Amino acid sequence: MKCCKVSDFACGRALKGMLLVFSLVLLLPLFPYAFAEKHSPIVVPNPGTDLWRAVRHASEGSSQVKGVDTGVLVDDNGKSWLEFRVKKLVPYSAYLLGGVLSVFLLYFLIRGRIKIEGGPSGRVVQRTTRIQRWAHWFVAIVFVILMLTGLVMLYGRWVLIPLLGPDGFSGTAQVAKTLHDYVGVLFVVGVPLLFVVFIREALIKFKVDAMWIVKGGGYLGGSHPLSGKLNAGQKLWYWTAVLGGVVLCVTGLILDFPNFEQGREVMQTSHMVHTIAAVVVTAFFFVHIYLSTLGMEGVFRAMTTGNVDSNWAKQHHILWYEEIKDQAVPESEPSEAADIPATAKQPG
Amino acid sequence: MARMKFLCDAERCIECNACVTACKNEHEIPWGVNRRRVVTIKDGEPGERSVSVACMHCSDAPCATVCPVDCFYTTDDGVVLHDKDICIGCGYCFYACPFGAPQFPATSAFGSRGKMDKCTFCAGGPEEDSSAEEKRKYGRNRLAEGKLPLCAEMCATKALLGGDGDRVSDIFRERITYRGSAAMAWGWGVAYDKQGVKKSYSQ
Numbered sequence: 098m099k100c101c102k103v104s105d106f107a108c109g110r111a112l113k114g115m116l117l118v119f120s121l122v123l124l125l126p127l128f129p130y131a132f133a134e135k136h137s138p139i140v141v142p143n144p145g146t147d148l149w150r151a152v153r154h155a156s157e158g159s160s161q162v163k164g165v166d167t168g169v170l171v172d173d174n175g176k177s178w179l180e181f182r183v184k185k186l187v188p189y190s191a192y193l194l195g196g197v198l199s200v201f202l203l204y205f206l207i208r209g210r211i212k213i214e215g216g217p218s219g220r221v222v223q224r225t226t227r228i229q230r231w232a233h234w235f236v237a238i239v240f241v242i243l244m245l246t247g248l249v250m251l252y253g254r255w256v257l258i259p260l261l262g263p264d265g266f267s268g269t270a271q272v273a274k275t276l277h278d279y280v281g282v283l284f285v286v287g288v289p290l291l292f293v294v295f296i297r298e299a300l301i302k303f304k305v306d307a308m309w310i311v312k313g314g315g316y317l318g319g320s321h322p323l324s325g326k327l328n329a330g331q332k333l334w335y336w337t338a339v340l341g342g343v344v345l346c347v348t349g350l351i352l353d354f355p356n357f358e359q360g361r362e363v364m365q366t367s368h369m370v371h372t373i374a375a376v377v378v379t380a381f382f383f384v385h386i387y388l389s390t391l392g393m394e395g396v397f398r399a400m401t402t403g404n405v406d407s408n409w410a411k412q413h414h415i416l417w418y419e420e421i422k423d424q425a426v427p428e429s430e431p432s433e434a435a436d437i438p439a440t441a442k443q444p445g
Numbered sequence: 446m447a448r449m450k451f452l453c454d455a456e457r458c459i460e461c462n463a464c465v466t467a468c469k470n471e472h473e474i475p476w477g478v479n480r481r482r483v484v485t486i487k488d489g490e491p492g493e494r495s496v497s498v499a500c501m502h503c504s505d506a507p508c509a510t511v512c513p514v515d516c517f518y519t520t521d522d523g524v525v526l527h528d529k530d531i532c533i534g535c536g537y538c539f540y541a542c543p544f545g546a547p548q549f550p551a552t553s554a555f556g557s558r559g560k561m562d563k564c565t566f567c568a569g570g571p572e573e574d575s576s577a578e579e580k581r582k583y584g585r586n587r588l589a590e591g592k593l594p595l596c597a598e599m600c601a602t603k604a605l606l607g608g609d610g611d612r613v614s615d616i617f618r619e620r621i622t623y624r625g626s627a628a629m630a631w632g633w634g635v636a637y638d639k640q641g642v643k644k645s646y647s648q
Contacts, residue, residue, distance in 0.1 A: 159485065160482050161462050
């Protein structure tokens with residue numbers, strides 16, 4: 098080409114110019130839009146469209162009928178709450194809780210009950226104080242009532258109506274709802290109590306606890322990992338119960354007292370958070386129940402008499418056992434070393 | 446079979462609250478409960494509109510979907526009703542309803558909710574039609590007497606229409622046709638007549 102012979106610089110300029118013109122031509126069809134946007138002579142807003150669009154998303158109006166949210170004509174947030182509850186919460190919580198139960202049933206069938214290695218020694222060490230046991234059983238009873246009544250509200254429509262009929266289930270649900278509302282207040286007392294009485298033992302020791310988790314607590318075979326008075330699994334349960342408990346208490350109180358005139362959206366959010374926390378704590382609760390009763394020998398007595406067999410302590414909590422093994426006493430006589438009421442045959 | 450519907454014409458509603466009062470009186474509704482309310486949007490601003498709202502008797506009612514005791518049912522006329530003997534006052538219907546229709550009388554301690562109450566389309570409840578029991582729990586059953594909801598019958602400007610969906614839409618469609626829609630509704634034509642537009646509103 099000729100221009101290339103004259104100078105590369107000139108050629109480059111010509112090319113750039115051509116590109117510019119070309120791109121302008123390409124953009125040409127868009128110009129009317131830009132123009133129309135600025136210079137449109139007639140603006141006809143449709144009052145209807147804007148008004149009703151705003152109304153649909155809970156735009157606040159006013160009403161002579163005074164009350165909570167009465168000025169809101171339409172609030173479609175309830176739809177998200179409905180879909181969460183019906184399409185997510187109910188099925189997925191059933192999978193989770195059912196899954197946990199199935200896993201433990203399977204584990205029990207394969208592994209059986211975890212026995213004390215070498216059998217009981219006949220010598221016991223103190224595991225819990227009396228205050229800890231009282232706090233434990235207080236929270237336990239309150240929680241079981243709340244869990245059962247909560248499950249009635251969650252699954253009753255599908256599980257209990259076919260069994261009891263609509264009228265029968267209505268009675269059950271009425272009792273469940275009332276109990277849940279009133280006993281829930283006791284849970285607000287229980288959670289801080291639980292927090293205080295077990296906090297010293299439940300503080301996380303990173304190295305030991307991480308190793309315990311890496312080894313799966315020794316439940317899936319391999320050697321038993323080192324553990325202090327509480328192992329990482331128990332600490333995890335403690336923190337789930339305490340933190341989950343706080344969330345449950347806060348959201349529960351919001352739901353419990355509609356007389357403070359919190360609006361629907363606050364209620365919907367609280368309800369979602371409340372149910373998620375409840376399902377998580379319940380799933381962990383199933384783990385706790387299995388491992389402290391059916392799943393393991395020699396552990397339940399820690400929460401009844403307050404002491405455990407020294408061989409059990411050695412097997413499951415070796416670091417703790419090393420600290421207190423000198424305090425072991427024969428099963429028949431009450432220990433003097435530990436605090437006195439805890440080792441006596443106190444009812445839980 | 447009719448499919449009952451409410452429709453409130455926002456161009457006509459003058460926020461007189463007669464529908465609210467008529468409903469309260471007809472059904473002897475207790476303090477704190479209003480089955481119907483009038484909501485005013487943009488109060489005192491240009492484009493102010495008022496709409497009377499109550500239970501809309503949805504085809505796929507969210508309240509019925511979430512009710513843990515399954516106390517809702519839909520009549521042959523498409524009216525959504527509930528059984529107060531089964532209701533436990535949990536409030537889930539109130540969370541789910543977009544119109545704020547479910548109401549709860551504060552009958553027990555700490556603001557705990559009583560049995561839910563809502564608009565019945567003047568169709569009572571599951572009890573025998575027009576029985577004293579039905580009247581006490583749900584108010585008067587006007588549909589069984591061959592009458593339409595009182596709120597709509599009372600409406601002075603005929604903004605609130607209630608009845609068979611087909612009839613309601615016929616009336617509204619005719620209005621819209623004569624009125625013009627949206628921006629044109631309150632324009633030149635309304636004040637000075639437009640060629641070819643009939644001014645006498647038949648409904």
